[in-house]
Amino acid sequence: MITLLRGFILSIAMLMLSFPASAAEVAKEQIKSLDEQVQEIKAETLSIGAEMRLLEEKLLYPSSTQVAVFVSLDKSATLRLDSIEIRLDGKTAAQHLYTLRELEALKNGGTQRIYTGNIQSGEHSLQVLVTGKALGGPGLSKTERFEFTKDVGPKILEVRLVDSDSHIITFRDW
Secondary structure, X not given: OXXXXXXHHXXXXXHHHHHHHHHHHHHHHHHHHHHHHHHHHHHHXXXXXXXXXXXXXXXXXXXXXXXXXXXXXXXXXXXEEEEEEEEEOOEXXXXXXXXXXXXXXXXXXXXXXXXXXXXXXXXXXXXXXXXXXXXXXXXXXXXXXXXXXXXXXXXXXXXXXXXXXXXXXXXXXX
16 A cells, blocks of 8 residues: 555656646747747838838828939039038028038938928929038038929939039039
């Protein structure tokens, strides 16, 4: 009888020792499953965020009324650009003060989108005010005015800064 009781106790002890191991395995599987679910949710959230940004842009700037203004700097330009102001139909649309890193990016062929907005179809004016300094020369402040026509569909305009005696500010209608 004692042998039978010892065998029974030994069986229960072994059963109890194996239970935590299987519980640990179940817990590991659940944690792994939860981690995978979290990763899936993160991926879906990033995807939804990207879609929302695209929808927001389409709603705020529909292609039929959208206008975008870009700024570029001629690679050979020795002008040190300090600031630029863009006025659209007499109203300030954008202003920007340039850092050394931004100037280097522009000199290396970069283009800056300085303004995106909505305007109606028809005739419009774009006024560009630039302050800076010519290499080895005095400070400069230039203003140029350009006329353009906005049709149905998006409009892209480029303000290009060059070293020229007649025009430092040039305009390109894409």
